[in-house]
Amino acid sequence: MLPFTEMTGSAASLLRANIDTDVIIRIERLTSVPREQLGRYAFEALRYRADGSENPDFVLNHPIFRSASILIAGANFGCGSSREGAVWALMAAGLRCVIAESFGDIFYNNCFQNGLLPITLSASSVRHLADQTGQGAPMTVDLVRCAIVTAQNETIPFEIDAARRQALIEGLDDISRTLRQKPKVVAWQSEDRTRRPWIWQLPAA
Amino acid sequence: MTKTLLDKLWDLHIVADLGEGWSLLHIDRHLLHDLSGTAGLFALAQRGLAVANPELAFATPDHVVSTVPGRTGTTFEAGAKLWAGLKELSQKTGIRYFELGELGQGIVHVMAPELGITLPGVSLVCGDSHTCTNGGLGALAFGIGSSELTHALATQTLRQRKPKAMRVRFEGRLGNGIAPKDVILHLIGKIGASAGTGYAIEYAGEAIRAMTVEGRMTICNLSIELGSKIGFVAPDETTFKYVQGRRFAPKGDAFERALSHWHTLQAHNEAQYDRDEVIRAEKIAPTITWGTSPEHSIAIDEVVPDPSAITDLAGRKAWQEALEYMALTPGRPLAGTKVDWVFVGSCTNSRLTDLRDAAAIARGRRVVDGVNAWVVPGSEKVKREAEAEGLDAIFKSAGFEWREPGCSMCVAANGERVPPGARCVSTSNRNFVGRQGPGARTHLASPAMAVAAAVTGAITDVRRL
Numbered sequence: 001m002l003p004f005t006e007m008t009g010s011a012a013s014l015l016r017a018n019i020d021t022d023v024i025i026r027i028e029r030l031t032s033v034p035r036e037q038l039g040r041y042a043f044e045a046l047r048y049r050a051d052g053s054e055n056p057d058f059v060l061n062h063p064i065f066r067s068a069s070i071l072i073a074g075a076n077f078g079c080g081s082s083r084e085g086a087v088w089a090l091m092a093a094g095l096r097c098v099i100a101e102s103f104g105d106i107f108y109n110n111c112f113q114n115g116l117l118p119i120t121l122s123a124s125s126v127r128h129l130a131d132q133t134g135q136g137a138p139m140t141v142d143l144v145r146c147a148i149v150t151a152q153n154e155t156i157p158f159e160i161d162a163a164r165r166q167a168l169i170e171g172l173d174d175i176s177r178t179l180r181q182k183p184k185v186v187a188w189q190s191e192d193r194t195r196r197p198w199i200w201q202l203p204a205a
Numbered sequence: 206m207t208k209t210l211l212d213k214l215w216d217l218h219i220v221a222d223l224g225e226g227w228s229l230l231h232i233d234r235h236l237l238h239d240l241s242g243t244a245g246l247f248a249l250a251q252r253g254l255a256v257a258n259p260e261l262a263f264a265t266p267d268h269v270v271s272t273v274p275g276r277t278g279t280t281f282e283a284g285a286k287l288w289a290g291l292k293e294l295s296q297k298t299g300i301r302y303f304e305l306g307e308l309g310q311g312i313v314h315v316m317a318p319e320l321g322i323t324l325p326g327v328s329l330v331c332g333d334s335h336t337c338t339n340g341g342l343g344a345l346a347f348g349i350g351s352s353e354l355t356h357a358l359a360t361q362t363l364r365q366r367k368p369k370a371m372r373v374r375f376e377g378r379l380g381n382g383i384a385p386k387d388v389i390l391h392l393i394g395k396i397g398a399s400a401g402t403g404y405a406i407e408y409a410g411e412a413i414r415a416m417t418v419e420g421r422m423t424i425c426n427l428s429i430e431l432g433s434k435i436g437f438v439a440p441d442e443t444t445f446k447y448v449q450g451r452r453f454a455p456k457g458d459a460f461e462r463a464l465s466h467w468h469t470l471q472a473h474n475e476a477q478y479d480r481d482e483v484i485r486a487e488k489i490a491p492t493i494t495w496g497t498s499p500e501h502s503i504a505i506d507e508v509v510p511d512p513s514a515i516t517d518l519a520g521r522k523a524w525q526e527a528l529e530y531m532a533l534t535p536g537r538p539l540a541g542t543k544v545d546w547v548f549v550g551s552c553t554n555s556r557l558t559d560l561r562d563a564a565a566i567a568r569g570r571r572v573v574d575g576v577n578a579w580v581v582p583g584s585e586k587v588k589r590e591a592e593a594e595g596l597d598a599i600f601k602s603a604g605f606e607w608r609e610p611g612c613s614m615c616v617a618a619n620g621e622r623v624p625p626g627a628r629c630v631s632t633s634n635r636n637f638v639g640r641q642g643p644g645a646r647t648h649l650a651s652p653a654m655a656v657a658a659a660v661t662g663a664i665t666d667v668r669r670l
Contacts, residue, residue: 016523016526017519017523018398018399018498018500020635022635022637022638022639023637023638023639026639026643027240027268027616027617027618028617028618030240031269031283031287031618032283044639045638045639045643050625050643050644074519074523075399076399076402076432079398079399079402079429079432080334080429080430080635080637081334081635082241082332082333082349082350083241083350084351084352085351087350102403102432104402104432105368105402105403105433105434106347106348106429106434109349109350109353110350110351110352110353113350113351113352113353114352161225162225163223163224163225163227174352174353174356175252175254175355175356175359177364178359178360178364179254179359179360181360181362184220184221184229185220185229185257185360185361185362188220188231189231189258196463196466197455197459197462198324198455198459198460198463199233199261199324200260201455201459203453
């Protein structure tokens, strides 16, 4: 997983609430397009017109925000489908951080598995940050200090779960960490076979 | 101890306390489908890891296979590799696989409860956000992404942070002809699509107790549309009767032991919830969505809402955009709006009880010319049982297409879509922009309401038929 410590980049704002993972990436793209090429399909329904041309009103099509690495989003961002492709598409589009008032639960988990940093801030802080993105002024997101520093040198602190923060900073992979606990799992299962035999007694395949 | 049901379900599966609210949870059941399941098994093989407990995993194709009568795994060409991959990798790793045409094939969340794979009190995951459906039996069931899916296969556990507990009580009785789908759409409209974010929701109250297990699954299915990846109903006699005798359910002594454990899966009388909601069941009318979020729901006799009534600018803009996408005018009744497509199916509403509700309205009526109406049973078992009751004949003679089991037009990942600009009344769970195909306009409703639209050619209050 890509570690995340600190990054600086321009921020694009997309304040519509309830942007779902179907809108972030169409499911058909996930069956036909390699993960690293999903970037151009991110927000497809908003980004392109019916004839396939770019919609100039969509923020990521604006020259200033084409290379944005931070997205300031509306509440409940990433709700809906569990598709991790939504995170891959955002990252393939160059984004490393999404700031919103709230996130879909599964999407939020998926972010941490890939090195995309989701930051939760109050509605007023989200709006305040969005107001400052106008000319593509860069912001710094510092996960070590848990703070966002704007171009005007204003510091906005954020909170994040300690375990998740550490895993992101170190780029730690959950599977390797859990595999080290294997003896514990095996012991638990062995007790569980007595405690809840019906979980384990399944007819043969 | 005054534990909530969430506390009990959670504690049952803790292998290790990881601190700060995090647990290493044991996973008792893992469902794999042809989209995320195939990818997960492939990722695992690439990393050179083995499946920890293949006997606890169950695989079947549903997302990327065609549902056209006579279909095979390759009928939808773009899905052929995923279908074949699921079959091959399941067999290689010793995971039980249910092939097309076999009992056991179907939408994962329809087949797992009906086979007794889902049981009260189990922890169950799947790379699919509607895994919460299985909570209808009192399971701790939730959807996961690809990375967590691979983690669950490799370790039979997941690292999870315990959510907060919400209870929603539906007090009183539902009116005649009011379906579980109306109940849950009503709730989402009332408390919003992000009300459940960070919570596990326990559905309770008289109206839930009176409901079939199938109906409870419909309620739990839309938990994710409230923002919550977990939703459940405490198991009771209705649940135990439903489970007994199913293929993978415990038998004999094992059943008796399980049963005495299942009786303990109730919240303590004085349990405290982080959020508690009460909804009056008798006030719920047939409910349908007008916009592009499940929270855009109204009673069928209400008018399309007016964005100018919203003071928050971003909220107003969202409503305006939704109305524009849906080509609707504020202030007008939704009833009477012409429809082009009707879809009865999906993990929300494709069980035998749903098809009976749908058939009761279809019987003796005809789908209006120009409307394409499909019925897609949720599983091979549902299909065979419906055919044994003659439901297929009712649908076919009314002009519906009777298809093979799968996700079909709910997810539009299988070549089955609503065309751009077409309006569809659908029994599925998402009316998102482009969900049923680019430009498709989806109205979520119950099976009876969907059939009412098919036989009148317009959005219709089923109580008036």
